Amino acid sequence: MPQKTPIAVLISGRGSNMTALMEACSRPDYPARISLVLSNRPDAIGLKTAHDAGLPTLCIDHKQYGKDRRSHEKAVDEAIRQSGAQLVCLAGYMRVLTPFLVQQWQGKMLNIHPSLLPAFPGLHTHEAALKAGVQRHGCTIHLVTDGVDEGPILAQASVPVLPDDTAERLAARVLEQEHQLYPRVLADYITKLNLA
Secondary structure, three states: OOOOEEEEEEEOOOOHHHHHHHHHHOOOOOOEEEEEEEEOOOOOHHHHHHHHOOOOEEEOOHHHHOOOHHHHHHHHHHHHHHOOOOEEEEOOOOOOOOHHHHHHOOOOEEEEEOOOOOOOOOOOHHHHHHHHOOOEEEEEEEEOOOOOOOOOEEEEEEEEOOOOOOHHHHHHHHHHHHHHHHHHHHHHHHHHHOOO
């Protein structure tokens, strides 16, 4: 039985990529296990999904910290460290991180973004792709750096943009790719870092 690297997964909503990672981690041969699922929103559906699966969950509500982003991130950082996690996977964590948290986990924090970066950073990527008239769209897994969606790219997956696509239809096809890509890239990255 290979040693499994503990990871923390940060979510803000339903956590569909978290679910894909959970399913991967449940396989005996997968090199990671989830030591914590953390959300900044108490109403995140993914917290219940993780809790029901028997995973440790925690909410650190950013609203209770007002404008003090650093204090919120210090609490998040402390929780991640207490869980024993060696890597952090952002999976729909809808907070722009400050340099404090980014630097604590430099090279050990991954994010999944629903576009082929550097195209369409930020929000509303599917609408932006349709508006720009691109022929291919997709998702990117990258390391987190101080710049939003600017970190080194680890992998990408793409889908064709179809003539009758709506943002919702395009998003659904991209999401299928996300769910396949994230577990695969995480496993490769753990192997590369020699953590497992």
